[in-house]
Amino acid sequence: MIRYSNLYLENKIILNKILNQVKKSIKTSKFILKDDVSIFEKNICKYLKIKYCVGLNSGTDALLMSLSQLNLKKGSEIITTPLTYVATISAILHVGAKPVFVDVGEDFNIDVSQIEKKITKNTKCILPVHLFGRCCDMNKIDQLAKKYNLSVIEDSAQSFGSKIKGKFSGTFGDIGCFSLHPMKTLNVLGDGGFIVTNNKKYANKIRTLRDHGRLKKKDKSLYLHYGFNSRLDNIQAAIANIKLKNINYLIKRRIENAALYKKFLSKEKKIKISFLNNKFKYYDSYNSFVILSKNKKKIIHKLKNNNVEVLQNLTQCITLEKHLFSDKKIRMKNAENFYKNSIYLPINPFLKKKEIKFICNLIISSINE
Ligand SMILES: Cc1ncc(COP(=O)(O)O)c(C=O)c1O
Structure with missing residues (x-):
C-alpha cells in the first residue's frame, strides 16, 4: 500500500524522543501552559523570524481569535477565497462578519487581480489562504491593504515553511494563523495551532483570550476579560518542538x-x-x-x-x-x-x-x- 500521508513512519523515527517527553510530563505532572509551550513559541518566532507566537488548540481557533481583534461590526466584509477548508469561512461567520468571495487563479489561490473590484466601504480585511503550501501573491495583497487601509489575516494552515523571497508564510499580514493538525506539514499527535504576529497588542490579547482572559502574575491570576479555553497542550507543544528539529x-x-x-x-x-x-x-x-x-x-x-x-x-x-x-x-x-x-x-x-x-x-x- 502506498499511503497518502505516512504519519506512522514520520512518528516512528522520533518515537523514543516522544515517549521520553511523555514520561517526563507525567513525572513532573506538567500539562497545561508550562515551559514546553513557551519554548515552542520561542522556537516558532526564531524559525519564522517574527516577534510573537501564541500556541492555541487549533488552526480554527487561531483564525477566530485573530478575526476577533479587528473591531468588526455587523455587515463588515472580509474578502477571501471560496476554495479552502470550511474552517476559514466558519471563523468569518462566527465573528459576525460577511465573507466576500473572489475566485481562484492559475495556482488555486485567490486571484489577486480580482480583489480590488470587490472592495467596498464595509470591507475590513483580506484573508488570503495559502493553499497546498503555495503563498498567495502577498505583494499585491499588501499594496491593496495599504491603499484601502485593510487588515490582512493570513490562513497559513497549509503552508508552514512556504516563503516568498525568504519571507515566511504567515509573516506578511497583521496576524498569521497556523494549524498543527496531523495532516499539516508541521504536525502534532492530535489538535493544535498557533498565531504569529509582530503586533504586541494582538499577541497579548490572544495570549489572555486563549486562557479565559487570565493574566498570570507570579502566583496570582488576574482575569482581564472573558475568554476561551484554547490552550495548546503542553505535551503537544513538546512534540512540536521535537518535530521542528526535522x-x-x-x-x-x-x-x-x-x-x-x-x-x-x-x-x-x-x-x-x-x-x-x-x-x-x-x-x-x-x-x-x-x-x-x-x-x-x-x-x-x-x-x-x-x-x-x-x-x-x-x-x-x-x-x-x-x-x-x-x-x-x-x-x-x-x-x-x-x-x-x-x-x-x-x-x-x-x-x-x-x-x-x-x-x-x-x-x-x-x-x-
Ligand atoms: C486552510 C485551512 N484553514 C484552517 C484549518 C483549520 O485548522 P484546524 O483543523 O487545526 O482547526 C485547516 C485545517 O484543516 C485548513 O486546511
Missing part, C-alpha cells in the same frame, strides 16, 4: 517528491499539475500535491485498484456546499472546476522515487486507456 528535511523531501511528479507527468496534456509554473520563484512547501483531470474517476479507480491511497475533496469549494451556501447566483468557476476535477496524490516525505514513478505510470495509462 522540519527542514521533511519539507525538502516534499519538494523533491513534487519535482519527480512534475518530471513524470508534465508532458501529459490531459492533466493539470500543482504549481508547474513558478514564475515568481516562490518556495512551495507542498502540503498537498494536486492534479486536475476530467478523467478523475478513471484515475482514482486505477490508483485504488493498485493500492495507492489518494484523497478527494480535502478542500471545500464553499459555493458547492449545498447545506452551507444557498446563494445560487454566486458562481466561482475556477474554484468549482478545481473541486470537481482534483485528485490529491501522496506527497509524504517517505515516498520512494520508484513509488512516484509507479503512481505516474498508472495515471498515464489510465488516461490513455
Whole structure:
C-alpha cells in the first residue's frame, strides 16, 4: 500500500524522543501552559523570524481569535477565497462578519487581480489562504491593504515553511494563523495551532483570550476579560518542538517528491499539475500535491485498484456546499472546476522515487486507456 500521508513512519523515527517527553510530563505532572509551550513559541518566532507566537488548540481557533481583534461590526466584509477548508469561512461567520468571495487563479489561490473590484466601504480585511503550501501573491495583497487601509489575516494552515523571497508564510499580514493538525506539514499527535504576529497588542490579547482572559502574575491570576479555553497542550507543544528539529528535511523531501511528479507527468496534456509554473520563484512547501483531470474517476479507480491511497475533496469549494451556501447566483468557476476535477496524490516525505514513478505510470495509462 502506498499511503497518502505516512504519519506512522514520520512518528516512528522520533518515537523514543516522544515517549521520553511523555514520561517526563507525567513525572513532573506538567500539562497545561508550562515551559514546553513557551519554548515552542520561542522556537516558532526564531524559525519564522517574527516577534510573537501564541500556541492555541487549533488552526480554527487561531483564525477566530485573530478575526476577533479587528473591531468588526455587523455587515463588515472580509474578502477571501471560496476554495479552502470550511474552517476559514466558519471563523468569518462566527465573528459576525460577511465573507466576500473572489475566485481562484492559475495556482488555486485567490486571484489577486480580482480583489480590488470587490472592495467596498464595509470591507475590513483580506484573508488570503495559502493553499497546498503555495503563498498567495502577498505583494499585491499588501499594496491593496495599504491603499484601502485593510487588515490582512493570513490562513497559513497549509503552508508552514512556504516563503516568498525568504519571507515566511504567515509573516506578511497583521496576524498569521497556523494549524498543527496531523495532516499539516508541521504536525502534532492530535489538535493544535498557533498565531504569529509582530503586533504586541494582538499577541497579548490572544495570549489572555486563549486562557479565559487570565493574566498570570507570579502566583496570582488576574482575569482581564472573558475568554476561551484554547490552550495548546503542553505535551503537544513538546512534540512540536521535537518535530521542528526535522522540519527542514521533511519539507525538502516534499519538494523533491513534487519535482519527480512534475518530471513524470508534465508532458501529459490531459492533466493539470500543482504549481508547474513558478514564475515568481516562490518556495512551495507542498502540503498537498494536486492534479486536475476530467478523467478523475478513471484515475482514482486505477490508483485504488493498485493500492495507492489518494484523497478527494480535502478542500471545500464553499459555493458547492449545498447545506452551507444557498446563494445560487454566486458562481466561482475556477474554484468549482478545481473541486470537481482534483485528485490529491501522496506527497509524504517517505515516498520512494520508484513509488512516484509507479503512481505516474498508472495515471498515464489510465488516461490513455
Ligand atoms: C486552510 C485551512 N484553514 C484552517 C484549518 C483549520 O485548522 P484546524 O483543523 O487545526 O482547526 C485547516 C485545517 O484543516 C485548513 O486546511
